[in-house]
Amino acid sequence: MMLMNCYNHSPATATTSSDLCWKKTICNNNPYSLPLISRNDPHRGRHRRGARARPNNHCPRRRRCPGLSLVCSVAPPNQVESPVVTSEKPPSNATATRRECFGVFCTTYDLKADEKTKSWKKLINISVSGAAGMISNHLLFKLASGEVFGLDQPIALKLLGSERSLQALEGVAMELEDSLYPLLREVSIGIDPYEVFRDAEWALLIGAKPRGPGMERADLLDINGQIFAEQGKALNAVASPNVKVIVVGNPCNTNALICMKNAPKIPAKNFHALTRLDENRAKCQLALKAGVFYDKVSNMTIWGNHSTTQVPDFLNAKINGKPVKEVITDHKWLEEEFTERIQKRGGVLIQKWGRSSAASTAVSIVDAIRSLITPTPEGDWFSSGVYTNGNPYGIEEDIVFSMPCRSKGDGDYELVKDVIIDDYLRQRIKKSEAELLSEKRCVAHLTGEGVAYCDIREDTMLPGEQ
Numbered sequence: 001m002m003l004m005n006c007y008n009h010s011p012a013t014a015t016t017s018s019d020l021c022w023k024k025t026i027c028n029n030n031p032y033s034l035p036l037i038s039r040n041d042p043h044r045g046r047h048r049r050g051a052r053a054r055p056n057n058h059c060p061r062r063r064r065c066p067g068l069s070l071v072c073s074v075a076p077p078n079q080v081e082s083p084v085v086t087s088e089k090p091p092s093n094a095t096a097t098r099r100e101c102f103g104v105f106c107t108t109y110d111l112k113a114d115e116k117t118k119s120w121k122k123l124i125n126i127s128v129s130g131a132a133g134m135i136s137n138h139l140l141f142k143l144a145s146g147e148v149f150g151l152d153q154p155i156a157l158k159l160l161g162s163e164r165s166l167q168a169l170e171g172v173a174m175e176l177e178d179s180l181y182p183l184l185r186e187v188s189i190g191i192d193p194y195e196v197f198r199d200a201e202w203a204l205l206i207g208a209k210p211r212g213p214g215m216e217r218a219d220l221l222d223i224n225g226q227i228f229a230e231q232g233k234a235l236n237a238v239a240s241p242n243v244k245v246i247v248v249g250n251p252c253n254t255n256a257l258i259c260m261k262n263a264p265k266i267p268a269k270n271f272h273a274l275t276r277l278d279e280n281r282a283k284c285q286l287a288l289k290a291g292v293f294y295d296k297v298s299n300m301t302i303w304g305n306h307s308t309t310q311v312p313d314f315l316n317a318k319i320n321g322k323p324v325k326e327v328i329t330d331h332k333w334l335e336e337e338f339t340e341r342i343q344k345r346g347g348v349l350i351q352k353w354g355r356s357s358a359a360s361t362a363v364s365i366v367d368a369i370r371s372l373i374t375p376t377p378e379g380d381w382f383s384s385g386v387y388t389n390g391n392p393y394g395i396e397e398d399i400v401f402s403m404p405c406r407s408k409g410d411g412d413y414e415l416v417k418d419v420i421i422d423d424y425l426r427q428r429i430k431k432s433e434a435e436l437l438s439e440k441r442c443v444a445h446l447t448g449e450g451v452a453y454c455d456i457r458e459d460t461m462l463p464g465e466q
């Protein structure tokens with residue numbers, strides 16, 4: 001084992017030289033943000049592999065907190081000017097290039113020197129936004145445990161928060177420290193996406209503003225869209241060129257589109273909007289109705305938007321390898337009750353639980369990742385919100401739409417060709433398509449496609465809204 005780094009202390013927590021190392025993204029206007037240095041630290045002066053040497057006393061340079069670099073002003077939702085979509089890092093972030101680490105994760109080890117770990121794969125970087133939120137609170141521990149990427153895959157977690165959540169983010173990082181996960185080799189926290197997304201191989205974009213009382217869907221699209229435009233630019237500038245991006249924060253399909261459009265260097269195919277929770281919900285309800293365990297339900301597609309227009313496809317789904325309609329003969333239930341139950345499941349849960357699905361969402365993010373890194377079982381598929389260009393179903397191009405996918409386990413996917421689309425399905429797919437097209441018009445100012453025009457007629461809902 002090689003101990004390779006220095007230790008810094010937060011004024012609030014510094015005790016002895018061998019205590020935790022506290023390095024965090026800091027803000028000019030935050031006096032708490034300049035960490036003290038332990039001059040007694042025996043390891044002072046020995047640096048982490050790949051880290052830049054610091055100025056003489058090891059004090060990290062002050063860095064500027066960029067906040068949101070908005071690509072356009074927030075204008076009335078029906079008339080907004082188009083920004084220039086650029087992949088350049090805004091000048092205000094110019095100094096923010098140093099890698100961060102947190103606490104015990106500032107220590108690095110030579111994995112190849114240890115019998116138990118020398119056969120492990122190369123460490124991968126996973127960036128997570130909204131890392132202090134409810135979903136992340138479940139997800140991060142699953143990632144760290146090895147249940148997602150495997151027990152021979154060491155990981156680095158790079159956690160993105162904001163000024164408002166920085167303390168909470170430290171709490172999350174402390175819990176990760178205290179969990180002693182063998183595979184978790186690095187943790188860093190920060191509020192600058194240009195820092196946190198650096199070299200990311202996976203970006204799990206969870207952070208988003210929830211819709212407040214009286215807020216129109218168009219407002220939500222604009223506010224969250226700006227976050228995802230900024231994060232797209234940051235990914236474009238600093239992430240691994242083949243980074244896989246899973247957008248969870250709502251409205252996730254259009255957020256994924258915005259993110260993708262602002263990251264022209266990253267293949268469009270690499271962007272996903274999470275609809276796996278909807279797929280899981282649909283499998284559960286079909287299993288319940290058929291009186292079988294839910295592992296008997298396969299080929300479950302969610303078509304369209306992660307909203308109440310989504311279409312859970314009972315036509316192509318199977319139970320014990322048979323078409324659902326042969327097993328569940330109450331077709332009225334399938335068309336009406338089942339469909340609406342899935343579309344509104346999130347809202348019912350909020351009524352019972354008082355907050356939106358967090359644990360099951362985290363599980364579905366795990367499922368979504370695993371579906372991309374393990375070969376899809378023969379004959380089956382999974383749902384993901386992906387870019388429609390070149391789709392074989394006649395769905396309008398240039399939107400992010402949930403469709404059936406298969407993967408060879410290499411992180412990539414292909415759309416499934418052999419699905420049946422009848423009039424019922426087509427009509428409903430069209431409705432979700434129309435909704436996504438109108439969402440796209442509302443955010444044209446964020447995708448670099450001109451002046452936004454917002455004509456959302458029905459105020460459609462996220463699954464969690466009623």
Ligand SMILES: NC(=O)C1=CN([C@@H]2O[C@H](COP(=O)(O)OP(=O)(O)OC[C@H]3O[C@@H](n4cnc5c(N)ncnc54)[C@H](OP(=O)(O)O)[C@@H]3O)[C@@H](O)[C@H]2O)C=CC1
Nearest residue numbers: 130132133134135161162165207208209248249250274277
């Ligand atoms: N696709 C899907 O299937 C599902 C999607 N979701 C969506 O996932 C998202 C996160 O849910 P959850 O973790 O429960 O929510 P939480 O409210 O617990 O956390 C959300 C995080 O988003 C960040 N956030 C809040 N407001 C803003 C803002 N104005 N600008 C930037 N970031 C903000 C906050 O992080 P910070 O303070 O660090 O900025 C916060 O930690 C929501 O958008 C939710 O609707 C939820 C369930 C299912």
Ligand SMILES: O=C([O-])CC(=O)C(=O)O
Nearest residue numbers: 346356357462463464465
């Ligand atoms: O609406 C929300 O925030 C929650 C959500 O997406 C869901 O439960 O599917």
